Structure formats: structure tokens, C-alpha cells
Amino acid sequence: MISPIPSGAAENIRLNSDLVAIPHLRDRLRKLRWFVSAFKVHTSLVEQETGIEFAIDEGKMNRVFFDWIDSVDANRHGAHVDLLDFVRFAAGLALTSLAYNDPVSAERRRAPMASAGSVVSPSLELDHDIWPSGYLYVTFCLSVIVALERQEFGRVVSRLHEDARDSAFWGSLCENISADSRLAVPYLDRLLGKTPNWELPDSVMDRAAMLASVAGPRENAGMLPERGD
């Protein structure tokens, strides 16, 4: 189901809320079958919203998962420093892997279903025609972040950065991530209003939030993940 993320502030984000309802989402997304299944559910929702039909290459999708797992495991020490920031970073790594393996192709367009809402609200003017599969990847990773922040930290992500309204930003995102998939991490940080690290995008300990946590522990630092990180 697609529904707006409730917020006291003006909403400018609307994401796939089905993920929030999945118990132990963080653990489940670390299993191949759940990760692929969650992605397929999200794809169906985006198909309804945009009218674009996507084809998923299962072999590439499996590689997306294992590449992502390898990169998360290589950086897992970050989870012990700042779990909240690590969740965002891990979602950025998922976007990196999706962009690198590019498992989805846009097949054809049909009329969007009138009853479907937006995965991301129209006010953001996200142009899914620029990079249809990229739009699917970005909204999936944002939905995962939103769901995990709700489940694990009781936080509500309600707004994306103002850049998200700028179609030039999406053009730049498409061009640069296609050329260097590692840049998916800072682009996702930018959308979330966090400080991006364009120089060392895949280095977890060089992230602003991690450096801040090391300098002085904050709210979530030391919250060690119990069910595996």
C-alpha cells in the first residue's frame, strides 16, 4: 500500500509504507529471498503509479543482493559507531549495487492506475522518464530508510531536501550514478538532507555523522544491533 508518511511538518514525501509493516525488516532484508521479494513488491507499486512496466533480470537481482551484502559486511564496524547513520549508508550501498548491476529494464508504458497514489509525491516533480529504473531504485532505497527509521528508531522521515524538487538534480543524479555507481551514497544522503561525502563515498568512517559520533557519542551511538547488523 502506498500512503503518505505522517508528519507534523508539511509533507513532501510519500513512500511505500508496506515495508514498515514487515516485522524485523532489517533482518529480513539481509536474506536473499526477502530482499528480492520486497523489491518486487515495490516494483509493482511503481508500475501502478507510473504506468511503466518493468522487467527484472533475476540473475542480476541476485548479484545486486550479494554485492550489497559484501559491501555492507566490509563496513559493518560503522554499525557499532552510529547505527542510524549506518542504516542510511547501507541503503546508499544498496542503491550503488542496484545502479551498478542495473537489474531492471523499463519495458513499455501504459496508463497509470487512477487509484494509485504516488510513491513520491507529485510536488517533488520527480521525472521518472529521465531514468525510469533509477527512479525505481531510488524510491526503493528511500522507502527502506523510512521503514527502518520508523521500526528501529521510532523516527519519522517526512521531508526530502529541496533539491529533490529540481529536475536538474535528477538529471545530474542519473548521469553521475550511471557513470560511477559509488556516488549513489552521497546522492541519497543529499536527498535526506544529510551531509554528503563526494570524495570518499564508500568509506563509512569518513561520513560526517560517523566522525561526529566518534568525536562525541550521540543518541544512537553504541546502540549495538542485537539481531545482527
Next chain:
Amino acid sequence: MNEGLSARDRSLVQISDKLRDLRFAVRRVADLPRHGGDVHDRESAIFNMANTLANVSNRFLNTAESGLISILSTEPENHSGQAPAYGFDRYVGTLGSVAAPGGERTDGVGIRFVRDQYFAAKRVLLTCGITEALLHQERFMRTWNRCHASFGAILESPRLGHEQICRLSAIYTLGLLESNPVLSPRRFDHPHLEGSADVNLFLAATLAMVAGVTVVNEDDADSKIIYESCIAAAMARYDAIERACRQEEAEAALTTLYERLLHHLP
């Protein structure tokens, strides 16, 4: 050198394999295109007769093998690629088949392993679209002979954790790889692979992961999910598996690789 397998068990397995050889050869002839052209052509007539005989023999051999399987196996449906997933923990206990009160025999873990893994291999091959493979059950006896001492030492240790399970998978992969149970084809292509793959290497890794994953997931996931997840992992990480098998310390390299993979399956 056939620990845990009685003379009866060995003979039945060997007869089955002989039937499979014969059927495979017959199918090859039956699959050859019939000669057209002049019906009076002597070569063509002989060839067509051989082809017809091959078709008849193929049906007979299928029936014969199915009959034998019904004697050998208490679960004949396994023959059609529906074998359940079994974990390594199934292979602890009495090695040899024993006579139970009332005259019935209870299979030892050796013949149980040979039978289970043969049918598991068949399921993997069929799931991957390899329908005309020549697979020898006797090769699983060789694998059992190579592996059972190591299996026993690990399985009977007081703590069977993730690391031990992954080591079992590594030992099994290498043991099966040495036995090469698939005689034909040697390689195969699949849309989920980035190139062609060695059938025995792929099969060894997949079966080893199935047996490892099932130890901890038997109650959580059905066999179909376990097989499909392990096949997907073996295809996605085929290159890494191949590299690990080539290393001098292959068992350690495979154990490390499985430690990463098995956590995320099924």
C-alpha cells in the same frame, strides 16, 4: 573402502547406474534425427531401425529404472525432482544398514546419504533445466567415503555452530567435486550465470549449501525455497566459488565464503 554400505546396497546402486548408462546411450540414438530420402537406401533403413529400437528400449529402461527406484527408495516421487532438502545433521548415527525386529531393514547413514544426495542432485539439475544429464549414484558413495569421517567428527562435536556448518559445506563441496557425479554434460549455460559453468562444481556448491542451510532452517522454510535460494546463490557467486576451489587451502577458502553466503539464505 565402502564404509557403511552393505554389499546389497552397493549392488543395487551399481545396477541402477548401469541402467542409467544404457538408457542415456539409447536416448542419444533416439534423439538423432531420422534419415529422410530414399527408403531403399540401405544405411538409412538400418539407421531408422536402430532409431525405432532405441525408442522402444528407452521406454523399457525408464520403466525398469522406475521399478528399481521403487525398491530402492521409500520416496519414489524423488525421482521426478521433488526431493526434500536434508541437512547434514541427518547423517549422524549407525553407519551400516541394520535389520530391525520384524525383518525390516533400517538404512545406515551411508546409504541414506547416497540416496538423499543423488535425488537432491537430480532436483538441482532439473530446476536448472538440465534434463538430460547422466548422473551416477555410485559417485555419491565415493563422496561419502571421502567425507564421512570428517562429517562425523564435526557433527558429533558438542557445539554445531555457523562456522562448523560452513566447514561441513566446504568439505562436502570438495568431496563431491572429486567424485564428479555428473558424467554428462560437463558444462551448462543459464540466463542467471554470467558465462557457462562446470556442472559438477555448480552442483557440489549448491548441494553443500542446501545441506548447510537446512540444518538451521528446516522448520522455517520449505524445501522449494531452500533449493531455489541456494541455486540463486551458487549462480550469483559461481566465480567466487570456482576461485576458492582452486586455492591451495580450498577448504578454508570455501568455509570463509560459505560463512558469508549461508547467513543470507534461504
